[in-house]
Amino acid sequence: xxxxxxxxxxxxxxxxxxxxxxxxxxxxxxxxxxxxxxxxxxxxxxxxxxxxxxxxxxxxxxxxxxxxxxxxxxxxxxxxxxxxxxxxxxxxxxxxxxxxxxxxxxxxxxxxxxxxxxxxxxxxxxxxxxxxxxxxxxxxxxxxxxxxxxxxxxxxxxxxxxxxxxxxxxxxxxxxxxxxxxxxxxxxxxxxxxxxxxxxxxxxxxxxxxxxxxxxxx
Amino acid sequence: xxxxxxxxxxxxxxxxxxxxxxxxxxxxxxxxxxxxxxxxxxxxxxxxxxxxxxxxxxxxxxxxxxxxxxxxxxxxxxxxxxxxxxxxxxxxxxxxxxxxxxxxxxxxxxxxxxxxxxxxxxxxxxxxxxxxxxxxxxxxxxxxxxxxxxxxxxxxxxxxxxxxxxxxxxxxxxxxxxxxxxxxxxxxxxxxxxxxxxxxxxxxxxxxxxxxxxxxxxxxxxxxxxxxxxxxxxxxxxxxxxxxxxxxxxxxxxxxxxxxxxxxxxxxxxxxxxxxxxxxxxxxxxxxxxxxxxxxxxxxxxxxxxxxxxxxxxxxxxxxxxxxxxxxxxxxxxxxxxxxxxxxxxxxxxxxxxxxxxxxxxxxxxxxxxxxxxxxxxxxxxxxxxxxxxxxxxxxxxxxxxxxxxxxxxxxxxxxxxxxxxxxxxxxxxxxxxxxxxxxxxxxxxxxxxxxxxxxxxxxxxxxxxxxxxxxxxxx
Numbered sequence: 001x002x003x004x005x006x007x008x009x010x011x012x013x014x015x016x017x018x019x020x021x022x023x024x025x026x027x028x029x030x031x032x033x034x035x036x037x038x039x040x041x042x043x044x045x046x047x048x049x050x051x052x053x054x055x056x057x058x059x060x061x062x063x064x065x066x067x068x069x070x071x072x073x074x075x076x077x078x079x080x081x082x083x084x085x086x087x088x089x090x091x092x093x094x095x096x097x098x099x100x101x102x103x104x105x106x107x108x109x110x111x112x113x114x115x116x117x118x119x120x121x122x123x124x125x126x127x128x129x130x131x132x133x134x135x136x137x138x139x140x141x142x143x144x145x146x147x148x149x150x151x152x153x154x155x156x157x158x159x160x161x162x163x164x165x166x167x168x169x170x171x172x173x174x175x176x177x178x179x180x181x182x183x184x185x186x187x188x189x190x191x192x193x194x195x196x197x198x199x200x201x202x203x204x205x206x207x208x209x210x211x212x213x214x215x216x217x218x
Numbered sequence: 219x220x221x222x223x224x225x226x227x228x229x230x231x232x233x234x235x236x237x238x239x240x241x242x243x244x245x246x247x248x249x250x251x252x253x254x255x256x257x258x259x260x261x262x263x264x265x266x267x268x269x270x271x272x273x274x275x276x277x278x279x280x281x282x283x284x285x286x287x288x289x290x291x292x293x294x295x296x297x298x299x300x301x302x303x304x305x306x307x308x309x310x311x312x313x314x315x316x317x318x319x320x321x322x323x324x325x326x327x328x329x330x331x332x333x334x335x336x337x338x339x340x341x342x343x344x345x346x347x348x349x350x351x352x353x354x355x356x357x358x359x360x361x362x363x364x365x366x367x368x369x370x371x372x373x374x375x376x377x378x379x380x381x382x383x384x385x386x387x388x389x390x391x392x393x394x395x396x397x398x399x400x401x402x403x404x405x406x407x408x409x410x411x412x413x414x415x416x417x418x419x420x421x422x423x424x425x426x427x428x429x430x431x432x433x434x435x436x437x438x439x440x441x442x443x444x445x446x447x448x449x450x451x452x453x454x455x456x457x458x459x460x461x462x463x464x465x466x467x468x469x470x471x472x473x474x475x476x477x478x479x480x481x482x483x484x485x486x487x488x489x490x491x492x493x494x495x496x497x498x499x500x501x502x503x504x505x506x507x508x509x510x511x512x513x514x515x516x517x518x519x520x521x522x523x524x525x526x527x528x529x530x531x532x533x534x535x536x537x538x539x540x541x542x543x544x545x546x547x548x549x550x551x552x553x554x555x556x557x558x559x560x561x562x563x564x565x566x567x568x569x570x571x572x573x574x575x576x577x578x579x580x581x582x583x584x585x586x587x588x589x590x591x592x593x594x595x596x597x598x599x600x601x602x603x604x605x606x607x608x609x610x611x612x613x614x615x616x617x618x619x620x621x622x623x624x625x626x627x628x629x630x631x632x633x634x635x636x637x638x639x640x641x642x643x644x645x646x647x648x649x650x651x652x653x654x655x656x657x658x659x660x661x662x663x664x665x666x667x668x669x670x671x672x673x674x675x676x677x678x679x680x681x682x683x684x685x686x687x688x689x690x691x692x693x694x
């Protein structure tokens with residue numbers, strides 16, 4: 001589904017390249033974990049395959065088509081969904097509104113369908129009362145679940161998550177990982193998560209480690 | 219959920235920020251509106267002043283040229299010969315589109331026959347007017363009654379120096395009749411009333427009968443002009459044609475006064491009129507002092523209001539832009555999230571614009587409610603300051619150059635400066651009531667200003683954030 005070809009990146013003010021000539025492939029129906037030390041470039045790599053940034057050299061392809069050709073904005077809208085460590089929900093909205101908003105922006109099949117959004121939230125453990133509360137009133141675990149539900153309600157087939165369990169306790173971490181597995185296995189989507197926790201990575205289908213500017217299958 | 223719904227949701231959920239924006243925006247719009255309505259009121263007052271200040275242009279004999287001619291002449295004794303104005307020429311000039319009306323004035327003296335003229339002692343004993351007998355101070359070569367010929371008394375008898383108190387004034391239909399309007403004191407002392415007839419003797423000792431159709435009252439300030447001049451009560455108004463008849467002339471006048479439609483066009487009119495007269499014999503003089511004295515404070519108010527509008531708009535834009543920049547910095551994650559979901563940049567800007575637009579609507583309502591009060595207060599302050607400075611300037615200038623202007627023909631003579639200052643004073647008192655009101659045009663203008671202010675503020679606030687890629691916004 002996602003292929004990187006000779007992907008290279010460096011920061012303009014840095015002396016060295018962050019990573020070089022990365023050739024990877026991510027398939028649908030699988031949950032991938034990218035691990036590595038802090039500052040090794042995991043999040044930057046994720047930004048590149050999510051279309052949030054552009055590589056210095058090399059390409060990222062989605063189903064055989066270069067992201068540049070698809071258009072970064074179009075790619076973000078139609079092909080990829082993101083989950084962040086700090087959830088990045090729209091704080092002035094309820095959980096339900098966050099889902100409805102995401103569906104409207106991405107033009108998802110169920111745009112405007114409140115019942116569908118409520119059923120999705122219910123499926124991940126957010127009942128109707130909580131669904132209608134402002135997201136800032138929910139716990140960290142609940143907010144992360146809402147962020148995951150937001151990726152589920154959109155029709156994108158590629159999900160990326162940056163440290164999705166970074167702020168969660170063990171129980172919530174397990175719940176969130178279960179949800180990602182469901183998305184990958186039941187909805188046949190490709191899910192890539194970035195984590196620094198090896199325990200979390202071990203629960204994924206495939207682990208890729210970023211070490212000395214290169215990615216290695218673990 | 220489109221950007222409009224998101225905007226409304228944001229306004230509703232972030233009440234504190236929305237109220238702060240509302241207050242700031244209302245304060246800005248309140249001052250902009252005050253400026254706009256004062257500006258409009260000043261414009262309309264200038265237009266009214268143009269219509270009501272009655273600037274006049276008077277056509278008379280050119281005395282300066284006549285004096286020069288007399289001095290050049292070697293024959294002695296030198297007599298000043300002033301040419302009369304032809305009424306036919308005056309009619310031609312009056313056809314100009316700048317002329318609202320015109321008044322022909324002519325005067326001669328006659329002696330009272332069937333009644334007694336008022337005599338005034340000019341001695342230092344300060345006696346009041348007395349009846350009958352001869353007065354040592356009066357010139358014996360002149361008649362005791364001034365017959366003032368006019369085409370209409372409408373302007374003369376509605377001024378501050380003379381008012382019609384009984385009967386009617388003279389109009390164009392009184393031409394060639396012996397109808398007259400006499401002074402109240404003269405009528406009272408001789409038990410005359412409207413409908414009575416009086417007899418006068420002209421310089422050829424011919425007795426003429428005059429019919430009283432109206433009685434006017436000369437103001438107390440219209441005092442005697444000095445040595446050799448009759449008491450104002452001895453002025454009798456009649457038609458210019460009748461005065462011509464008494465003098466044995468036809469179609470002649472001492473002066474013709476043209477009242478302008480628009481005082482600002484007086485000089486254009488003079489250029490036009492000069493083509494129809496011989497400038498070596500006749501002169502045209504403008505009297506638009508009332509208009510000019512009104513124009514100065516109004517222009518000051520207008521210019522100040524204009525400055526208020528622009529200064530407040532610029533300051534308001536800067537203040538709002540700073541608030542929007544801070545607001546957008548605070549919401550950079552929201553922008554990042556929206557862009558990471560694939561939201562178009564223009565839609566993000568539109569969301570902010572909608573939020574500000576809603577605030578603008580409510581701010582406009584508040585400004586419209588308060589603008590009338592603030593505008594009224596500000597205009598009163600501005601007008602009082604402007605009129606005070608203008609009046610002091612006028613006092614200085616009139617003190618330096620009194621007595622230069624000729625009095626309008628036939629009007630009770632004397633007290634020219636007093637009359638002018640009274641007239642200016644009356645007009646300026648009406649200035650203190652500068653009509654400041656909020657009309658639909660002002661609201662539309664205000665809303666336009668508001669829209670431009672928020673557009674600039676939003677563009678200034680968002681340009682820095684929106685030009686970045688979502689990742690950079692999220693890690694800012």
